[in-house]
Amino acid sequence: MAVDQSLVGRSFPPTAPYTVTEVAVRAFAEATGGEYAGGPAPATFPIVLAFDAMNAFLEAERLDLFRIVHGEQRFAYERPVVPGDVLTATLSVASLRQIGGNDIIGTASEITDADGALVCSTNATLVHRGPDAS
Amino acid sequence: MTDNRTLEPKTYTLTRADLVAYAEASGDHNPIHQDEEVARSVGLPGVIAHGMYTMALAARAVADWYPGAELVSIGTKFTAPVVVPAAGGVEVEVAGEAKEPVDGLTTIALTVTSGGQKVLGMPKAVVRAP
Numbered sequence: 397m398a399v400d401q402s403l404v405g406r407s408f409p410p411t412a413p414y415t416v417t418e419v420a421v422r423a424f425a426e427a428t429g430g431e432y433a434g435g436p437a438p439a440t441f442p443i444v445l446a447f448d449a450m451n452a453f454l455e456a457e458r459l460d461l462f463r464i465v466h467g468e469q470r471f472a473y474e475r476p477v478v479p480g481d482v483l484t485a486t487l488s489v490a491s492l493r494q495i496g497g498n499d500i501i502g503t504a505s506e507i508t509d510a511d512g513a514l515v516c517s518t519n520a521t522l523v524h525r526g527p528d529a530s
Numbered sequence: 531m532t533d534n535r536t537l538e539p540k541t542y543t544l545t546r547a548d549l550v551a552y553a554e555a556s557g558d559h560n561p562i563h564q565d566e567e568v569a570r571s572v573g574l575p576g577v578i579a580h581g582m583y584t585m586a587l588a589a590r591a592v593a594d595w596y597p598g599a600e601l602v603s604i605g606t607k608f609t610a611p612v613v614v615p616a617a618g619g620v621e622v623e624v625a626g627e628a629k630e631p632v633d634g635l636t637t638i639a640l641t642v643t644s645g646g647q648k649v650l651g652m653p654k655a656v657v658r659a660p
Contacts (some may be wrong), residue, residue: 420555423546427551429542439589439601443582447557460559462568466581468651470605519605525572 399457399492399499400523408456408490411448413510416481420444436476442483442516443469446505448526449487450520453503465519467500474514482510489517499524537626537638542589544579544612545619549621552583566616572610581608584622584649588640591624592655595638599659601634607651612644626655634658 416437424441425432430440477483484507491502501522505517507515558580560566560609569577589604614620625641640653 421549423555428547428583428590429544429548430590432552439593440586443579444555451557457627463561463572464560465562465572465574466608468565468605468607469582469585470603472603473601476601521607528583 399459399494399501401492403457403501404468405489407486408449408453409444410486412446413482413484414445416441416477416479416483417477420510421477421479422495436478436509439471439473441477442471442485442518445507445509446487446518446520449485449505450503450522452491452507453487453489463525465523465525467523468500468519469521470519471516472518473516477515481515483507483515497526499526531575535628537591537595537628539623539625540587540594541623542587542590542619543619543621544583544587544614546577546614546616548619549577549583549614550580552580552586556580556582558582559560565649575615577616577618578611579614579622580591584608584612584642585653587622588624588642588653589655591626592638592657593641595626595628595659596659599657602658604655606640606642606653608649609651610644610647610649612649622649625637631659 397451421437422432485505487505493500503520505518553559622644626638629637638655642650
């Protein structure tokens with residue numbers, strides 16, 4: 397089933413506040429083969445927030461995660477993420493098109509801190525593989 | 531562009547165990563990164579690395595090249611899957627060309643390959659560095 401075009405422009409509710417811990421940052425750094433000795437989180441750490449927002453979006457739209465393939469991702473930073481930050485992500489659907497039975501969903505998420513200040517904006521293209529996709 | 535600077539390529543090895551650790555750390559439990567059958571059922575050649583895993587390696591290379599520098603942006607397309615075998619691992623190489631800085635910002639054109647094939651499309655990072 398194709399994704400509904402009326403989604404474009406829609407914003408989803410902000411994710412529950414997420415407290416960045418040293419433990420979480422270290423686990424993320426080590427999982428990608430790096431080390432963590434304190435300070436800013438790895439650059440792609442905000443994906444944790446963006447992914448949370450995406451999951452809520454998929455659930456709301458009854459889309460299966462296993463049919464999603466990541467097409468594109470971009471981060472623009474206002475400042476690095478550091479342990480102690482309390483972050484939320486707000487996702488909106490920027491674009492939608494159908495190609496060969498796949499839905500190509502463009503999303504934009506803004507990640508803000510406890511003061512409401514923007515930490516990072518991130519754009520993702522999600523490819524939703526339809527059952528009859530080529 | 532004669533003033534581009536070639537950065538020393540970085541090679542990383544990733545295994546299925548790394549994908550499990552990354553799923554835990556990132557919250558991305560998509561089974562296409564763990565389960566061969568599910569991956570094949572959606573037309574993939576096998577278990578593939580999270581695109582974000584490969585992107586994290588690209589970001590790591592940039593952080594290694596420019597320690598302590600502020601990262602302004604990083605972006606990529608995911609053009610080819612990195613298939614991770616059940617046994618052993620797969621190598622990912624990150625190469626970079628730094629352009630001449632403009633207004634204190636350095637753009638790095640990255641080339642990320644696995645088995646000689648490009649896996650990221652036009653990956654690019656911008657750092658605030660001299």
